[in-house]
Amino acid sequence: MPSPFRLLAPAPRATRDTLSVVLPDGRHVDITRVRDPRARRLRLSVDERGARLSLPLRASLVSGDRFVAEHRDWLARQLDHFAMDALPHLQRDQTTALPLRDAQLPLRWGEGRYARLHEDADGLLFTLPVRAGEAALRRALRDFYEAQARVDLGRWLPKYLPTLPRAPSRVQFKVMSSQWGSLSADGVVVLDLSLVLARPSAFEYVLVHELCHLIRPDHSRAFWREVEARFPAWRDERDYFHAEGRRLKASLRALLSV
Template sequence: MPHLRRLLAPRPPVIERDVTSLELEDGRRIEIQRVRNPRARRLRLSVDERGARLTLPQRASLVSGERFLAEHRTWLAEQLERYTLQGLPALQRDITTSLPLRGAEIPLRWAEGRFTSLEFDALAGEAVFRTTSRATETAMRRALRDFYEGQARTDIGRWLPKYLPSLPRPPRRVQFKVMSSQWGSLAPNGVVALDLALVLARPSAFEYVLVHELCHLLRADHSRAFWHEVEMRFPAWREERDYFHADGRRLKATLRSLLAG
């Protein structure tokens, strides 16, 4: 019987993806990811640091999608200008002089070393990037990612102990990822995933996201009871939520720019 139920169960909807293009008013031609999603109820156009995306319902025609893009050409150009990676920091050997960290810019000094590494010199208040003459771009970006993750884990280690006594159990593990839209998540097995871009944000915002995910160990939803648990532990959570609404996309785009390769 279980095998029969699996055979008769409805198949999950298939999401189709392809790419189309659009010429903007200034003559630029851009690529747009086109997604046909059976769950979508209307045409939707969105823009983030990865580019533009058009979502179509199952029965919407491609012609209606092209017409929708044309009608929103001006809006699309404005949003792309806002989220473009132009002007964001890039990692360049001996050229980059500062790095974003904890809501500020810290000085960066380049030095010769036997291997590629990036460390924070607390006494000097600066980061020191040591590289060999043969260091590749990939090695430098790996060192930068390791540096950011190390700094993030230092923050977690400072905050986590004060919240553990009020939780039914500790998280199984905390891991860091480069996330597209979320800032954090809690898996059913108790693993907390956090966006690495949080270490670029102001510390209070980073701590709020940690508290948010820890509270899911108490409540798996976003009910009023869940927000009550958050409020008891972090009363200023609304200010941090507003901060992410205003600056979140820029933080994510900055990290992607620094780690791009």
């Protein structure tokens, strides 16, 4: 019988540090090394935020270093795939276009009393006070993207509400690391802000997906029948996210420096 004191002990938490590695081409890269109590094996992964090595609690640091050394060629290829230089960046008076709804809109810069980004007949106009800092710049961009996302939401949501048992209690937009959306027990729909960079049909599909969880909280066949009844082309959008999802999330993070 397990000791009651052991049952009351807090679960071990993941710890992390940084491992520096030299790649075959001479590049020096930093890998986030995570000792994770949930890990069952050594795992090396790369995404838009960089490289990560996960180690089980009992794995030695030496075994982790050896594992990385054996996969240096793979690591170099993956880092090239997620090269941050290929992502859009926001620099005052230098950035000339911004992504929105699967397109690149021309961007102009001007001076104004407040930091504000808005769309007009010629594309986008970003006005800023002379002394506006980086934080104001990115806050204005995030506010613009959320406002645009809510415009899309306002176009789509009314046509689906009559087919639902209840309306969502609230819709929020967040920068999400892996998910595209979620539905809480109290009916709050959370959507990834990077959806506003995607093609509109993909954004609409994610909205429909989360709304259908108001009917079925699982991913059963019955759930997918509800999705298909409202959005027959959902498989095309799922394939789109498989191909473009990481790029979309990485682009938003680069622009907002999250």
